[in-house]
Amino acid sequence: MATSSSLPLHLSHGNKLTTFINRSHAVLHSIAIAFLIHYRVSLFFQDHQTRTTPIAPLVFVFASELLLSFIWFLGRAYVWSPVYRTVFPERLPSDEKLPAIDVFICTTDPNKEPTIGVMNTLLSAMALDYPLDKLRVYLSDDGGYAITLYAMREARRFAMFWLPFCRRFDIKTRCPEVYFSRTEDSKNSDFMDERRKTKEQYELFKERVRRAGEECKFKDNGVHSTSNHPSCIEVIEGLLEDQIIEMPLLVYVSREKRTSHFHHFKAGAVNALLRVSAVLSNSPYILMLDCDMYCNDPTSARQAMCFHFDPHMSPSLAFVQFPQAFHDISKNDIYDSEVRSAYTIAWPGLDGLKGPALSGTNFYIKREALCCHSIRKDIELRELKDSFGPSNEFIKSLRRDYNRPNFNDDGEDSNMLLEEAKVLASSSYEDHTKWGKEVGFLYDAVAEDYLTGFVMQCKGWTSAYVAPSSTTKPPFLGTSTTNLNDLLTQGIRWGSGLVDVAISRYSPLLYGPPRTSFLHLMGYAELSLFPLLYCLPLWCFATIPPLCLLNGIPLYPKVSDPYFSVFLFIFLSALSKHLHEVLATGRPIRKWINEQRIWMIKSVTCHTYGSLDAILKKFGLREASFLTTNKVAADEQIELYREGKFDFRASTIFIQPLATIMLLNSTCVAGGVSRMMFMGGDWKKMLGQVLLSGYIIVMNYAVIEGMVMRNYKGRIPSHVCVLSIVLCLIFLSLGSLLF
Numbered sequence: 001m002a003t004s005s006s007l008p009l010h011l012s013h014g015n016k017l018t019t020f021i022n023r024s025h026a027v028l029h030s031i032a033i034a035f036l037i038h039y040r041v042s043l044f045f046q047d048h049q050t051r052t053t054p055i056a057p058l059v060f061v062f063a064s065e066l067l068l069s070f071i072w073f074l075g076r077a078y079v080w081s082p083v084y085r086t087v088f089p090e091r092l093p094s095d096e097k098l099p100a101i102d103v104f105i106c107t108t109d110p111n112k113e114p115t116i117g118v119m120n121t122l123l124s125a126m127a128l129d130y131p132l133d134k135l136r137v138y139l140s141d142d143g144g145y146a147i148t149l150y151a152m153r154e155a156r157r158f159a160m161f162w163l164p165f166c167r168r169f170d171i172k173t174r175c176p177e178v179y180f181s182r183t184e185d186s187k188n189s190d191f192m193d194e195r196r197k198t199k200e201q202y203e204l205f206k207e208r209v210r211r212a213g214e215e216c217k218f219k220d221n222g223v224h225s226t227s228n229h230p231s232c233i234e235v236i237e238g239l240l241e242d243q244i245i246e247m248p249l250l251v252y253v254s255r256e257k258r259t260s261h262f263h264h265f266k267a268g269a270v271n272a273l274l275r276v277s278a279v280l281s282n283s284p285y286i287l288m289l290d291c292d293m294y295c296n297d298p299t300s301a302r303q304a305m306c307f308h309f310d311p312h313m314s315p316s317l318a319f320v321q322f323p324q325a326f327h328d329i330s331k332n333d334i335y336d337s338e339v340r341s342a343y344t345i346a347w348p349g350l351d352g353l354k355g356p357a358l359s360g361t362n363f364y365i366k367r368e369a370l371c372c373h374s375i376r377k378d379i380e381l382r383e384l385k386d387s388f389g390p391s392n393e394f395i396k397s398l399r400r401d402y403n404r405p406n407f408n409d410d411g412e413d414s415n416m417l418l419e420e421a422k423v424l425a426s427s428s429y430e431d432h433t434k435w436g437k438e439v440g441f442l443y444d445a446v447a448e449d450y451l452t453g454f455v456m457q458c459k460g461w462t463s464a465y466v467a468p469s470s471t472t473k474p475p476f477l478g479t480s481t482t483n484l485n486d487l488l489t490q491g492i493r494w495g496s497g498l499v500d501v502a503i504s505r506y507s508p509l510l511y512g513p514p515r516t517s518f519l520h521l522m523g524y525a526e527l528s529l530f531p532l533l534y535c536l537p538l539w540c541f542a543t544i545p546p547l548c549l550l551n552g553i554p555l556y557p558k559v560s561d562p563y564f565s566v567f568l569f570i571f572l573s574a575l576s577k578h579l580h581e582v583l584a585t586g587r588p589i590r591k592w593i594n595e596q597r598i599w600m601i602k603s604v605t606c607h608t609y610g611s612l613d614a615i616l617k618k619f620g621l622r623e624a625s626f627l628t629t630n631k632v633a634a635d636e637q638i639e640l641y642r643e644g645k646f647d648f649r650a651s652t653i654f655i656q657p658l659a660t661i662m663l664l665n666s667t668c669v670a671g672g673v674s675r676m677m678f679m680g681g682d683w684k685k686m687l688g689q690v691l692l693s694g695y696i697i698v699m700n701y702a703v704i705e706g707m708v709m710r711n712y713k714g715r716i717p718s719h720v721c722v723l724s725i726v727l728c729l730i731f732l733s734l735g736s737l738l739f
């Protein structure tokens, strides 16, 4: 919108043709579903003498069809009116007018999150293209490791070289590891000289951190363990002679942890950061980063400000979300590690309604949206303390007119503030307050990002989503899960975290109305329900139709019945719509196959376990857990991923169901087809089931390869194959017993 000139700071546009295709498809598909429902319902009303099929399998199959149709219906929200945005940061007002930003980086375990990687994220954030005095970088070390603090001091030393170098030569890649891994050739000898010197410093820095890491060995040592330690807050300062080079304020925060207090994982860590930063810098905007998400485009802060500076959007705008993109995605991407549909379909779709969901990292959020919804002038101090806890300093920071004492390390004020910050980071500070319930990141789900963003939007806040175009760089790049085990382990947490919300009092369809539009709620509901609503029907389709096929029980209309074409239409329409989406987002056909396959695999494994986990937690039978995602992979695993080959060296809980389902379907198709050929079965009645199981087998052929190819590195171990034969036999006998 207009600032100094009358030119807009950002534009949004839709895609008329795609929207037309999407809406027409939605209408056609809905009509077909209506026919399907009519067919199924009339089957149930048939006289049970004339109905040849037993009722039980029919009920399961129909229930699954209804669930799939429902989740499909919710997903229409994403394709209804998606928007895509363009920003013009060069039109922002001058630097003096830009607001300050606190950057929050979270790390927790140097064994899974290599310290050098975390420091690269830190350095890339310090080097953002933003006025240095308006940039403050906080690192939350949730494990309280000495190595992280040490590395941070070293990173500041290296930043003395890195920051001036980036600014002087306008370096576009400000993550040092990435920048120095590329060779550069320039005629400018001054530049080449500086580059060489800076690189030397970087190597020295890495070497010092590596050596220190070896000495520390990241072990719990009883006295100071990762789950039991006091709070430690340190403003990282350079030596006196270094002070001439301007640096962002750099703060190390390790909140107190006690086994007596539940720490609420990342949400708890971020809430501690929110309080600590309120008394040290209190910037009105916050950039959140996971420790592996480095700033790949230094202009992201200015891009985000294009929205926060728009006078029409700004008052209600809570956050500007950038996509999660990854530096290690291979061309083939067999596991869909890039999560394409989320960041190319769902987020732009939600953005067209009232704003995208919060994605945990890569967003610029207004502090006010997290902390102090509207502090009324007449509000009682008592009331404030009930919500925010006893710290007077923190409560002062909530006032709009609050003037933070200038932080300088040796001042008396500064010492007082640091002491206060330690209190704010203590494990008991949140007792009897509204932190995690109404204030800050919410604790009711392990998908704290999704839940917090959703509740925020129900309170009236909006958000915006900026995806890079084909000509701009992804603003942030992280490490994705590129092996099956890590992928599915992460999938359990996401599944569990989303279903947590779906079955809580914040369940979108129940909590939402009338707080936000129905379409927007449909999108949110799809996100929270899909793990649960896909796992049930997919388990059903993987077992019941093949077992019925083997036993000669038809579940679908005869080929000659006009209703057969209804089923065929729905199947093909769903597949071709997915294919259209994949192609429209510029991906090859292979991607479509990969996504179909990983969707089936995730549904019967991690999403099943995740949903189960959420339900057990709900009944108090399990405790919440947060397994940190591995950010290092073995070379061998990376190699298989790059070659596009499945790595089945994963936990048995993941591969056992896959092997069993594949064996079951292959046996049933073989048995069912021979039955028709040699025992005179009616193939016209069974074609639907043959096609369904055939589809499952063809798409997941990789699993069969994993079972039979014995010289394959990533093969399925023999004991899993043997157990799957036993399980398959159990299924078969149950099938013939029941049906």
Ligand SMILES: O=c1ccn([C@@H]2O[C@H](COP(=O)(O)OP(=O)(O)O[C@H]3O[C@H](CO)[C@@H](O)[C@H](O)[C@H]3O)[C@@H](O)[C@H]2O)c(=O)[nH]1
Residues within 6 Å of the ligand: 106, 107, 108, 109, 113, 140, 142, 264, 265, 266, 269, 289, 290, 291, 292, 324, 359, 360, 361, 446, 447, 448, 449, 490, 493, 494, 497, 626, 627, 628, 629, 630
């Ligand atoms: O007790 C904890 C656990 C995790 N983290 C940090 O949280 C971040 C995200 O954890 P990670 O293991 O990388 O999870 P992902 O599944 O990769 O993260 C996605 O999903 C999370 C919710 O499940 C969101 O919080 C993240 O932002 C989002 O990127 C990392 O920086 C961790 O260091 C903590 O600070 N404390």
Ligand SMILES: [Mn+2]
Residues within 6 Å of the ligand: 290, 292, 478, 629
């Ligand atoms: Mn991550």
